[in-house]
Amino acid sequence: MIVKETSLKDCYIIKPPVFGDDRGYFSIRHDKNAFAKAFPQHPPFVLHNESFSSYGVLRGLHLQKGNAAQAKLVRCVQGKILDVAVDFRPDSPTYLQHFSIELSGDNHLQLLVPRGFLHGFSVLSETAIVNYQVDNSYQPETEFGIRYDDPTLNIDWQIPTTDIQLSEKDEKLGYLKL
Ligand SMILES: Cc1cn([C@H]2C[C@H](O)[C@@H](COP(=O)(O)OP(=O)(O)O[C@H]3O[C@@H](C)C(=O)[C@@H](O)[C@H]3O)O2)c(=O)[nH]c1=O
Numbered sequence: 001m002i003v004k005e006t007s008l009k010d011c012y013i014i015k016p017p018v019f020g021d022d023r024g025y026f027s028i029r030h031d032k033n034a035f036a037k038a039f040p041q042h043p044p045f046v047l048h049n050e051s052f053s054s055y056g057v058l059r060g061l062h063l064q065k066g067n068a069a070q071a072k073l074v075r076c077v078q079g080k081i082l083d084v085a086v087d088f089r090p091d092s093p094t095y096l097q098h099f100s101i102e103l104s105g106d107n108h109l110q111l112l113v114p115r116g117f118l119h120g121f122s123v124l125s126e127t128a129i130v131n132y133q134v135d136n137s138y139q140p141e142t143e144f145g146i147r148y149d150d151p152t153l154n155i156d157w158q159i160p161t162t163d164i165q166l167s168e169k170d171e172k173l174g175y176l177k178l
Contacts, residue, residue, distance in 0.1 A: 001034045006099045008087050011117065013101060014073070014110040027108060029075070030133065039112075045073065045133035053123045053130070056163040059170065060120015061086060061146045061153075068142035069115035070134040079128030080104040082158045083111050086118035086146075096176075098155055103130075118146055122157040122164070145173040152176045 002015040018027045035042070051059065061084070064070050074083055086098040102124070103109050113119045121130060148157060148166070153176070157164070 001028070001031060001038065003038050006085075006101075006111075008085060008094045008097055008099045008117075009092050010114040011085050011087070011099055012112040014112055016108060016110065018108050030073070042071065043135040045135050046137060047134045048131070049134065050077075050129060050131045053128055054165075055123050055126050056159055056165045058120065058122040058148050058157060058159075058164050058166055060084065060148055061118035061150075061173075062120065063088060063116070063118050063144055064136065064139055064142045065144050066142060068136055068139040070136040071115045072113040072119055072132045072134050073110055074103065074113060074119070074121075074130065074132040075108070075110040076103040076105060077129040077131050078105040079123065079125035080106075081121040081123055081125075081128050081130060083121045084119070084155055084157070085111060085113045086153060086155075087116075088118045089116040092116075096152065098153055100155065105129075120148060122148075122159050124158060145170065147173040147175055150175045152178065 004013040016028050018025050081103050082100055083103045084100045087094040
C-alpha cells in the first residue's frame with residue numbers, strides 16, 4: 001500500500017497493491033494491519049457503504065458534525081468519479097481549501113478524507129459504483145452540507161452544470177456563511 005500526501009493537511013491518496021495478469025487483476029482493497037501501521041492513531045472503520053449513480057449525479061458536499069464526524073476511505077469500484085474533499089476545520093492551515101482527484105475502477109486509487117472535512121463526488125462515466133468505509137456510525141441528525149456550487153469554494157466538478165443531478169436534499173443545501 002502506497003500513501004501519498006495531498007495539498008490538504010491529513011488527507012491522503014492511497015494506492016493499494018494491484019497484481020495484474022492474463023486473467024485480470026487481484027487487489028488488496030483494505031489491509032487492516034498495513035493501514036494501522038501507516039495511520040496508527042486512526043479509529044477503526046465501522047461501516048462500509050456503497051452507492052451506485054449515473055453520469056452527472058453529484059452527491060455532496062456532506063459531513064457529520066461534532067462527535068459524529070466521520071473519516072472516509074473512498075474508492076470507485078466501477079466507472080469514474082471526481083472525488084472532492086474540503087478541509088472544513090477552522091483551526092487547520094488548509095481550512096476551506098479543496099482537493100479533487102479522479103478515482104476509477106481502472107486506477108484503483110483511494111482517498112482518505114479525514115474527520116471534519118466536507119466530501120462529495122461527481123460521476124464522470126456512464127455509471128459509477130462508489131464504495132467507502134467510515135469510522136463513525138450514521139447519525140442523520142448531525143448531517144450538514146454546503147452546496148456544490150458554493151462561490152467561495154469554487155470547485156470545478158468537471159461536468160457541465162446542465163448535466164448535474166442532485167438529490168432533493170442536496171438541492172436545498174446552503175452556501176457558506178463566513
Ligand atoms: C449516508 C447514509 C445514508 N443512509 C440512507 C439515508 C437515505 O435514505 C439514503 C440516501 O442518503 P443520502 O441522500 O444522504 O445519500 P448520499 O447523498 O449518497 O450521501 C453520501 O454522500 C457522500 C458524498 C458522502 O460523503 C457520504 O458520507 C454520504 O453523505 O440512504 C443510510 O442509511 N446510512 C448512511 O450512512
